[in-house]
Amino acid sequence: MVRALSFCAASPPAAGPHRIGAGRSSEVFAEGPDRVVKLYRQPFEPEAVVNELAASRLAHGFGLPVPEAFGIVGRAGRTGILFVRLDGAPMTVRYAYNPLGLLPALRRVARIQHAIHACPAPGLPSQHARLRHQIEGARVPEPLRRAALAALDRLPVGDRLCHGDVHPGNVIATGAGLHLIDWQKASAGDPAADVARSELMLRYGRLGPAWFSRLFPVRMARRLIAAWYVASYRAASGLPNEAIAAWRLPVAVSRLFGRPSDTDAELLAAIAALARQRPDSESASLFSGPGRSPGRGQPECCR
CATH class of the missing domain: 3.30.200.20 (Phosphorylase Kinase; domain 1)
Incomplete structure (x- = not known):
């Protein structure tokens, strides 16, 4: 994407x-x-x-x-x-003309991300510290920066392996299955923050020319796809929705660090709406989607 x-x-x-x-x-x-x-x-x-x-x-x-x-x-x-070398193409190419095939593929990506989160991350940088640095330099009004930093201060540091940029453009579809590339943003952190980042990219990551991303059907489709992805991750992990929702504001503000994107204006409006919500509000979330209740165990990996 x-x-x-x-x-x-x-x-x-x-x-x-x-x-x-x-x-x-x-x-x-x-x-x-x-x-x-x-x-x-x-x-x-x-x-x-x-x-x-x-x-x-x-x-x-x-x-x-x-x-x-x-x-x-x-x-x-x-x-x-x-x-x-991997013999395959990014999911953005593989499923460009097969939107129905994209949904089960995204469910497989969510399971891979859950398996990643079962692993420790010795020696990798702190996700929490990186987010703080990005929020402090983000292109947002000062009240939104303060709200994001206050939300970040309430959230766990975490020590799990987090990719930092899981989205279809970083997944290669090969004959042997899906493979995840581009690990330069990997860190030790909280899985819920990593999922919130994936959800954000599915909704607001660059997708073709600016005019295409602004089309109402495209925005609605991306919203549904993002909700499907979160539901798929929660089904695999049992992670409660409120755990992901708590990270949405700081993760979204951190996205406005660095080079501008075509979707910055839309994202800034969503950030302002998130900042007006109560931190523990799940039902009012702009990104809320269905999922299973907590309790599902970690996958067998990384022992």
Whole structure:
């Protein structure tokens, strides 16, 4: 949906090395028959590259569906990471003309995200600290910043493995199943915050030209898809809706940190509405969706 990075030949090659995917912060090039190199655009954050390598190796070591990372490399004056090549396309391409197939695929993604959250995250940065930094620098009026920081202060720090950017553009559909890429935002944190981020991206992440995202049917469809995703995660995990709802305001404000997006105005209006709600209000949530009651155990993983 945003920043799709294909690990297959899903887009026309650029001049020079065989480019097989591109996003806002990086490009992906074929390197031999079974590897790809993800090269970061200039300027880049060295910490993000190191974090992506560490998180990718950690997740792969736990047996999660993540491409194996071989190490940091340099190519033509640029820095990147060498990965195993996946034979597939992003979900945004795979299900572009199959919306009915998208829903069960999203349910599988939700189960993968739940499996990720069962794993510890030793050595990864704090999700809580990262959100605070982003909220402090977000493009929002000061009252909304204060409300988001106050909400963040009430929320748990957490120590679970969190991807930080689970959405269809970061999921590669292969013959062997779905694989999750782009781990540069991974952290140790609270699973509910990670799900709130996925929900946010499904509703407000970049999707084609600005005029397309503003169409009423598109906005309604994205709202329903986001609610379906949250319901799927809750069905797998038993996480109560109020746990996710508590993170919606700080996560949404953090999204307005960094480069502007076509959906910023819509998101800012939603943030203002969230800030007017009581912190513990579930029924009034703009994002509320159905789901099961708490109590479901963690998946068998990462022991």
